[in-house]
Amino acid sequence: MTPAQTSERGASGRRALSARTVFAGPGLLYITVFMTLPLLLILTYTFFTRGRFGGVVWDFTLDNYGRAFEPVYLKVFGTSMLIAGITTVLALLLGYPTAYAITRLSPKWRTVALVLVVLPFWTNFLIRTYAWIILLNSEGPLNRALLDLGIIGAPLGLLYTPGAVIVGLLYAYLPLVVLPVYASIERVDRQLLEAARNLGAGRARTFLDVTLPLTLPGVMIGAIFVFVPSMGNFVVPELLGGGKTVMVGNLIRDQFLEARDWPFGSVIALFVVGLLVALFALQAAIARRINGKKVARV
Amino acid sequence: MSRVGWLRVPLTVTYVFLYLPIAVLVVMSFNASKTPFTWTGFSTQWYGELASNALIREGFINTMIVAVSATVLATALGTLLAIGIARYFRSAIVEAYSLAPAIIPDLALAIGLLALFSLVGVTLSLFSVLLSHVVFGMAFVAAVVIARLGQTDASLEEASRDLGAGAVTTFFRITLPSLAPAIIAGALLVFTLSLDEFVIAFFTDGPTTPTLPIVIYSMVRFGVTPEINALAALLLLVSFTIVLSAQRITRLTDSV
Amino acid sequence: MQRTFKRSGIALAGAAAAAMVLTACGGGGDAGADLNPDADLTQQSLTVSNWAGYYPEDLAEQFTAAVGSPMTITNHATNEEIMAKLTAGGDSGIDVAFVSGQFAQALNEAGLVEPINADFVPNLTNLYPEAQELSYDPGNKISVPYAWGTTGICYRSDLVDEPTSWNDILEPSDDNKGKITALATERWLMLPAQKALGFSANTTDEGEMEQVKEKLIAAKPGLLAYDDTTFYSRLVSGEATMVVAWDGWCNYGTAENPDIKFTIPSEGSDLWADTMVILKTSKNKEAAHAFINYILDPTNHAWVAENILYKVPNAPAMEAVAGLSADFPNMGYTPADLLKQEGLVDLGDAGPMYTEIATEVTSS
Numbered sequence: 001m002t003p004a005q006t007s008e009r010g011a012s013g014r015r016a017l018s019a020r021t022v023f024a025g026p027g028l029l030y031i032t033v034f035m036t037l038p039l040l041l042i043l044t045y046t047f048f049t050r051g052r053f054g055g056v057v058w059d060f061t062l063d064n065y066g067r068a069f070e071p072v073y074l075k076v077f078g079t080s081m082l083i084a085g086i087t088t089v090l091a092l093l094l095g096y097p098t099a100y101a102i103t104r105l106s107p108k109w110r111t112v113a114l115v116l117v118v119l120p121f122w123t124n125f126l127i128r129t130y131a132w133i134i135l136l137n138s139e140g141p142l143n144r145a146l147l148d149l150g151i152i153g154a155p156l157g158l159l160y161t162p163g164a165v166i167v168g169l170l171y172a173y174l175p176l177v178v179l180p181v182y183a184s185i186e187r188v189d190r191q192l193l194e195a196a197r198n199l200g201a202g203r204a205r206t207f208l209d210v211t212l213p214l215t216l217p218g219v220m221i222g223a224i225f226v227f228v229p230s231m232g233n234f235v236v237p238e239l240l241g242g243g244k245t246v247m248v249g250n251l252i253r254d255q256f257l258e259a260r261d262w263p264f265g266s267v268i269a270l271f272v273v274g275l276l277v278a279l280f281a282l283q284a285a286i287a288r289r290i291n292g293k294k295v296a297r298v
Numbered sequence: 299m300s301r302v303g304w305l306r307v308p309l310t311v312t313y314v315f316l317y318l319p320i321a322v323l324v325v326m327s328f329n330a331s332k333t334p335f336t337w338t339g340f341s342t343q344w345y346g347e348l349a350s351n352a353l354i355r356e357g358f359i360n361t362m363i364v365a366v367s368a369t370v371l372a373t374a375l376g377t378l379l380a381i382g383i384a385r386y387f388r389s390a391i392v393e394a395y396s397l398a399p400a401i402i403p404d405l406a407l408a409i410g411l412l413a414l415f416s417l418v419g420v421t422l423s424l425f426s427v428l429l430s431h432v433v434f435g436m437a438f439v440a441a442v443v444i445a446r447l448g449q450t451d452a453s454l455e456e457a458s459r460d461l462g463a464g465a466v467t468t469f470f471r472i473t474l475p476s477l478a479p480a481i482i483a484g485a486l487l488v489f490t491l492s493l494d495e496f497v498i499a500f501f502t503d504g505p506t507t508p509t510l511p512i513v514i515y516s517m518v519r520f521g522v523t524p525e526i527n528a529l530a531a532l533l534l535l536v537s538f539t540i541v542l543s544a545q546r547i548t549r550l551t552d553s554v
Numbered sequence: 555m556q557r558t559f560k561r562s563g564i565a566l567a568g569a570a571a572a573a574m575v576l577t578a579c580g581g582g583g584d585a586g587a588d589l590n591p592d593a594d595l596t597q598q599s600l601t602v603s604n605w606a607g608y609y610p611e612d613l614a615e616q617f618t619a620a621v622g623s624p625m626t627i628t629n630h631a632t633n634e635e636i637m638a639k640l641t642a643g644g645d646s647g648i649d650v651a652f653v654s655g656q657f658a659q660a661l662n663e664a665g666l667v668e669p670i671n672a673d674f675v676p677n678l679t680n681l682y683p684e685a686q687e688l689s690y691d692p693g694n695k696i697s698v699p700y701a702w703g704t705t706g707i708c709y710r711s712d713l714v715d716e717p718t719s720w721n722d723i724l725e726p727s728d729d730n731k732g733k734i735t736a737l738a739t740e741r742w743l744m745l746p747a748q749k750a751l752g753f754s755a756n757t758t759d760e761g762e763m764e765q766v767k768e769k770l771i772a773a774k775p776g777l778l779a780y781d782d783t784t785f786y787s788r789l790v791s792g793e794a795t796m797v798v799a800w801d802g803w804c805n806y807g808t809a810e811n812p813d814i815k816f817t818i819p820s821e822g823s824d825l826w827a828d829t830m831v832i833l834k835t836s837k838n839k840e841a842a843h844a845f846i847n848y849i850l851d852p853t854n855h856a857w858v859a860e861n862i863l864y865k866v867p868n869a870p871a872m873e874a875v876a877g878l879s880a881d882f883p884n885m886g887y888t889p890a891d892l893l894k895q896e897g898l899v900d901l902g903d904a905g906p907m908y909t910e911i912a913t914e915v916t917s918s
Contacts, residue, residue, distance in 0.1 A: 019382075019385075019386050019465065020382055020386040020387060022378075022382075023378045023379065023381045023382030023385070023386060024378070024379050024381075024382025024383055024386065024387060024392070024396075025382070026375055026378060026379075027375045027376065027378060027379030027382070027396065027436055027440065028379065028382075028392070028395070028396065030375055030432065030433060030436065031395065031396060031398070031399055031433060031436070031437070034399075034411065034414075034429060034430065034432070034433040035398065035399045035402065035407065035410075035433050037410075037414060038407065038410025038411050038413060038414045039402075039406065039407075039410050041410060041413045041414055041417065042406070042409060042410045042413055045413060050906070052663070052664070052902075052903070052905075053641045053660065053663075053664040054416070054638065054641045054642065055413075055416060055417075055641075055643075072910060072913055072914045072917070073913075075917055075918075076913065076917045079917060094308060094311060094312055094315070095312070097305055097307075097308035097309070098305075098308050098309050098311075098312040100305055101302050101305035101306065101308060101309040102309070104301040104302050104305065105302065113309075115541075115542070115545055116313065116316075116317075117312070117316070118541070119537075119538060119541060119542075120316050120317070120320060122487075122490050122491075122494075122537045122538075122540075122541045123320075123494065123533060123534050123537040123538070124493075124494040124496075124511060124514065124530070124533050124537070125494060125496060125511075126496055126511055126514045126515055126518055127323070127514065127526070127529075127530040127533060127534070128319065128320075129518075130323075130514075130518050130526060130530065131319030131320065131322060131323045131530070132319060133518075134319075134322060134323070134326065134527075135318070135319055135322055138793055139336070139791060139793075141322055157732060157778075160778060160779045170315075171315070171316075171319065174312070174315070174316065175316075178312070225401075228403060229403065229404075232403045232404070232405045232406070234405070235496070235497075235515070238519075239518060239519075242777075242778065242779025242780060242781070243738045243779060243780030243781070243916055244774065244777065244779060244780060244916060245917075246913060246916050246917035249405055251913065252405055252406075252409065253405070254909060254912070254913065255909070256409055256412070256501070256638065257632075257634040257635060257637075257638050258634050258740060258909050258912070259905060259906045259908075259909035259910075260637075260638070260641070260905070261906050261909070262409075262413065264906075265409060266409065266413075269403075269405060269406040269409055269410075270406070272403045272405070272406055273402065273403060273406045276401070276402070276403060353629070412642065415642070415643075415644075416642045416643045416644075417643075419643055419644055420644065421643075421644030421645050421646070421647070422639060422642050422644065422646065423647070504639065504646060504647060505603050505628055505630060505636060505639040505640070505646055505647070505648055506601050506603070506626065506628045506646070506647045506648060507628075508628065508629070515631075516606055516629060516631045519631055519783050519784075520606060520607070520631075520783045520784060521783065521784040521787055
């Protein structure tokens with residue numbers, strides 16, 4: 001290697017470095033200050049003692065972690081997992097066939113259908129939740145319609161139940177299932193499906209053996225996008241659950257507003273972040289295995 | 299449509315589920331009755347009352363201040379970040395890090411930011427909300443622009459540089475114009491997100507400057523009123539217009 | 555409604571004069587920052603945070619017209635919410651905050667509250683003597699009561715018999731199951747069970763609170779919802795027949811349906827006070843004092859009472875609105891009636907225990 005070449009490489013290396021800094025530097029710095037630092041801060045807070053008026057007193061302790069395992073909180077975690085889990089299953093049961101149906105529309109209608117799925121997601125979340133207060137109210141349109149049709153004799157107590165919470169969460173996050181599932185179905189190789197058919201596999205067989213496994217990574221992404229935010233949502237349980245259903249999100253909010261116990265609130269918040277990271281890691285691992293298999297088979 | 303077959307059923311259920319509540323809200327916003335549940339006749343009075351509601355007006359102004367500034371800042375930072383990642387870093391880890399603010403649970407980010415502002419002594423105000431909105435807004439812009447950069451060819455930029463154009467000239471004459479649609483779409487998305495964002499604003503906003511979602515939250519807590527129905531209908535209109543134009547802009551360029 | 559504000563203007567001038575005399579005599583005591591009796595109030599722009607719907611709509615305009623200071627009123631939904639904002643650090647921009655007594659006490663312990671300089675609030679003498687010795691702040695050193703009252707059961711007298719015990723809410727008859735709401739805010743969530751069991755509303759005894767918890771968990775299936783804000787409209791619509799309510803808010807229901815009535819259960823209840831505190835960070839302390847003095851003016855405080863239908867702890871003001879008790883009997887409760895109930899104070903280190911029990915109850 002001639003000295004000239006080395007220096008040229010060095011110069012281009014420096015140029016790339018400086019271009020990197022100019023372009024990505026400000027953004028990465030911003031994210032570090034306003035996302036990473038806050039998260040590290042609450043991680044730090046979990047090891048210290050609650051200040052009486054919020055904040056922390058700098059006395060080291062591990063009690064905040066111990067508290068998370070008290071039966072009260074385990075129960076809240078359990079309820080949250082159950083409600084978020086049911087919501088996720090329902091979202092998949094409704095979202096998967098919807099996404100599948102959309103892939104079979106003509107390209108023009110496909111775009112329309114996708115936009116229509118996403119559209120409600122871009123409107124104010126509180127207002128979307130509020131709509132269900134009206135719909136599910138004992139005086140509301142749903143009860144009225146059922147009464148008028150003679151299906152029920154007295155208004156049903158739909159609102160302020162765990163069921164109402166599930167409906168509200170499903171409504172909030174359903175689009176987040178349809179999109180990734182749609183993308184993964186779209187990506188499935190048509191030739192693979194034809195091959196399966198040619199080999200005599202029925203529709204159901206083809207779906208179960210080929211389509212479903214190949215779309216599993218997309219399904220998992222969708223599931224994570226419903227499950228994790230559902231656990232952290234405190235507005236829906238409050239407005240549609242009548243305060244009778246407590247989710248992890250309510251717990252965090254109450255630790256910060258009511259108890260002014262920031263360290264313990266931070267423990268629970270980090271639990272939600274950790275859950276998100278763990279589920280993504282699991283998803284990545286499964287996606288890698290599925291893709292690996294596909295390559296191996298082909 | 300025949301290929302859709304029985305899948306028509308879940309498709310229909312999904313759309314009815316998604317749009318029934320919205321339809322009810324819009325219809326009820328034209329209801330003459332004071333109780334938001336029973337239809338007694340057509341009226342636009344709630345839109346009038348809405349216009350004269352000082353709290354909502356003030357909340358709207360606060361929200362616009364935050365949304366416009368957050369859009370400008372997040373679009374600038376997010377676009378640069380996207381170019382930096384797609385053209386210079388090409389690292390999956392850096393990309394994931396840049397997009398993390400878009401998927402991190404909002405409540406965790408909200409309390410983290412509250413803790414940070416409180417520790418450093420930043421007074422909670424619209425400014426702290428702005429700082430907070432920029433961080434996730436930037437990630438959304440970056441995501442949209444990176445996707446676009448993946449479709450465009452880097453060779454044009456290289457050619458420009460080979461022909462002697464400086465980095466700055468290349469950026470303004472080649473890179474930026476080809477990214478314009480994605481940048482605009484990203485900006486519109488940040489604007490909509492910031493306009494509707496509640497959880498982070500709830501924790502990081504100062505007590506004297508409530509944003510519109512915070513005003514809505516307290517109104518909803520204090521019961522259902524036809525005024526909220528009217529506000530809901532208007533906000534739906536605004537969001538739908540913005541998202542549809544963003545969609546149109548990206549689609550136009552995809553076909554180019 | 556036609557109102558004259560000359561009187562308060564004169565009162566204010568009198569206050570300023572009195573203050574000058576007193577400061578000349580070397581008074582002042584432990585008052586924080588020195589207040590300037592000659593401060594130009596028109597140059598002090600006042601920001602006040604109050605509960606939504608808890609003040610006359612044109613309060614800001616009327617205050618500015620009378621005193622000269624420009625004024626903005628912002629709203630908070632709960633004590634906890636404003637408390638979180640005020641303790642977050644920095645200058646919140648708020649001069650005067652409206653919070654319940656036990657929260658005023660906590661804010662003061664956090665070092666955030668400016669002592670009240672009585673020389674600048676001559677209308678303090680209008681307060682009932684009982685309202686000057688409330689347990690969270692005897693002598694009104696750091697807070698001034700704005701409204702006070704008690705908590706009881708608000709019910710539809712045409713649908714149910716008058717409830718006499720907290721147990722009518724906690725152990726309802728089958729007809730009333732699912733037609734009852736309870737308050738969600740911690741202290742008032744606990745109150746019915748605390749009183750039904752014969753405990754103090756300020757108890758920090760773990761054994762007692764354990765029993766309170768059990769009782770509240772047992773009561774939960776009978777509830778329609780936990781509700782702090784819309785309970786009276788649920789009575790109006792018939793969704794609920796009995797709700798735990800603050801006395802003043804029950805009156806909102808009564809105004810729409812005279813069959814809606816309020817009662818204090820036989821086991822007794824609490825005496826709460828909502829107060830005004832001036833924040834240390836305020837740069838408009840003279841105007842803040844002038845605002846508190848303005849509220850305590852009998853005409854103005856009576857006007858507040860008429861508007862919010864809550865009792866105010868102001869003797870001449872309550873005399874002026876004595877007529878209200880015809881339609882709203884609880885407006886006629888005397889200070890002696892209220893003092894039979896137990897005053898709420900800050901729980902100190904027992905705060906997290908209450909939150910934990912509240913979580914256990916609402917998540918059960």
